[in-house]
Amino acid sequence: MSPPLAFTLNGAPATIGPDETLLDALRERLGATEVKAGCAIGRCGACTVLLDGAAVNACLLSGWQVAGRAITTIAGLAALPVGETFAAAMEEENAFQCGYCAPGMMMTLAGLLSVRPLPDDARLSEALEGNLCRCTGYHSILRGARTARDRLKDKP
């Protein structure tokens, strides 16, 4: 077996096998079950995490692609500069229902809201193309994202 590779998980050191998928490592071995498993083929986005700040499907990443990189899951949301404003807006708009898609949806949007210029409505929808939600019909999620975006605009 190849030696494990080092990466950071929400700022803390962690290891992964070179051919282990990031999703399996997170859920089966590292206890990071806040990352959800929805399809394992990159179609639902439930396992979305940030890889050096960019949203990716954990089920499509192998260990060698993660080596030396920083992975942020929903458990690391609060540490992001946009985290609290974003989370509060999603709460007020009641963005989710069952909540199982939420960790992925949140990280897709957190990645997008962390870069400038802030996204317009079309860009918000485009970013969520890879995240499935079966409960809400997406409008509540978009309302929350727009509210968050508008509040972030007002910040210096």
Add this chain to the structure above:
Amino acid sequence: ARPRPAPAPQPDLTELSRAAGGERWHMREDMPAKVRGTLAYMTDVRAEGMLVGRILRAAHPHAKILAIDTAAAEALPGVRAVVTHRDVPGMNAFGILFQDQPALCSDRVRYLGDAVAAVAAIDAETAERALALIRVDYRPLPLVEDMEAALAPGAQPVHAAGNLVTEVGLSRGDLAAGFAAAVHVVEDTYVTPRQMHGFMETEGGWAAPEGEGVIVCAGGQHGARDRMQLARILALPEDKIRVVTSPTGGAFGGKDELTVQPALALLALKARAPVRLHLSRAESVLAGTKRNPFRIRMRTGCDAEGRLVAQEVEALADSGAYASLSPGVLETAMEHAAGPYRVANIRTRGRLAYTNNGTGGAFRGFGANQMSYAIECQIDRLAARCGLDPVEIRRRNLRRAGAPGFLGQKVAPTEKLSEMLDIAAASDLWAPAAARPDEVTGTGIALNYQGNGLGTIPTDEARFEVRLEGGKIRVFTGLDEIGQGMVASVHAAVAERLHCARADIEVIFGDTGTAPDSGSTTASRGGYVVWRGTEETAPVLAEKILAQASLRLGLPADRLRIVPGGVQAEGGNHSPTLAFSELVPERAETFFAFPKSDYRAGNARFIFAYGVTLARVAISRVSGAVRVLDLEIHTAAGKVIDMASYLGQMEGGLVQGLGFTLTEDMPMTGGRPLARNFDSYLMPTVRDVPERMRATAHEPLDPADPFGPRGVGELGIGAVTPAIANAVADALGAWPATAPFPPETLLAMLEAPR
């Protein structure tokens, strides 16, 4: 374009949105944990020594099992338990209505999702290797692939008693005379898809031995019933089994029947260790319950003024390999065979067939949405024949308020269909939509009404308890939080009745070990159970709290009132005089039967919720693709308990219905679904949903109606398919009768001379 409805006076309307809701809009209490990812689902539970389970599925969609050899799997290092039918101590069968589905197959498999064996091992890799070592010898049997063929003489039986699961129907009036008197007759066969529930959290959870029994934690919709079914399989008394069913990542009816619980419990008991098991999406697609496909032939006649005079309905539904709740689905479909309309001469027949096509059962709408698709298109076609607008023809045929239900049963007083039409007539969606140059546009409507509760025949009861303890108002209910907002609704209902704060309340739910049996979280019954449970317990608890406070404060109880945080003496300031935490425990509980009709010849509903859905669509002349630009739903289900939850049910139901209408199906070939995962089964994405959705509630009930708010979990999906079909017909002059609408059908309609 066809004639547009004339505007009508508007009834009271509550706009469901954060902006319009003002003080009625609350953050759902379950929202922070979901937004921040701190909610642990039962498939997220990990513990030292917890084994990983896997299930061996059938290798053939229909075969005799000749032998099962598990020796090699059991010998694999790291394997802690292998279970087969030989390990089932009790009845090796389950099913909510009749027990025709084996926990683990012994002599026969009937679909590719059938569970034949299960393994618990130290990790997933070992468990999967062990599955590959289990040897099962089969002798394939002829496949039953088509529901019509399944019922033909000489068909291969899927079950010993034959392939007709159930048949229901009725005949009233003189059908021949009705059709003879008809001026216009329309007929078509409506075909509906095998829709997948597509909950984002697939079936799964964990189980562990507990004392002489077992704890089983897996997403479900009625813990007490799951426990009863598990008790039969495990030959354990119910009090030795604890079933936890919440929280779960979506259900929509697909977690109503047992899923992984039998395998989980058998593994945990045999391994004497905790075991977790979470189906992969591919396994869930293959094995999970699906919506029953229907083929509905409907022939409908009206007179020159558009009044219905004859209706003939022949429906055939695919149960798949097992019955589960499919007979109930068929019955509910047939209960909607005339929609919310009067027709004196009617004959209906519905049949349900066993096949080897997966397995069917409960799914939001429960047959009503399939039948509404047919009847709401039929009435639209007749409107076109008569030159009437789609609202006017419905007005001419609406059920009369106070009239008996479709089966002749007594129904609750409130009937809001006429108000729904008034609201629909005034909709902005009748105006032409802005579309691309290569698109044609149209607007359609459809009515629906959805019964609440399980109906007259099944037991349908609920317990509900409230306590003051530990400074909190604690509410105990066996209902489940499946995403619909049950928890928020309890906070809303109890806070309003007690006059405490929503934050004073804590809900204990979805666990047979801690909460009473409140019945199933299905059939749009949860909203009613929450309201009724609250009505019957909160005033009693309030009285006890005030009596206790009266003694403590030396003030008469009528000078005290409950406020956020505790009890306040008259004339006090905003803070409570006595905090809840300063009071000793009090409790109040209730047990009630869901309101039922008097009709016992079949299963009939007593309380109903009403809705009208409008759709505005744009259809590409090039591809035949339908873009749904707008969806609007207006509803009447009594007072809105929690606005965000109610809105969520409407929006989510509309979009789940949009998927049913335009993209979702699971065709089967050779007993195998073409869909394997989300790459070959297309649920709506953010790109497929309407640009605009709007939901409203007309909240008043009749003054003489004591039954309170209705549940609304199924209202949203109920009429969206016919609304879109009627919008397509508004644009193209023809009605697509197969859902999901094949684009080539729409292209043919575009090319046909008008």
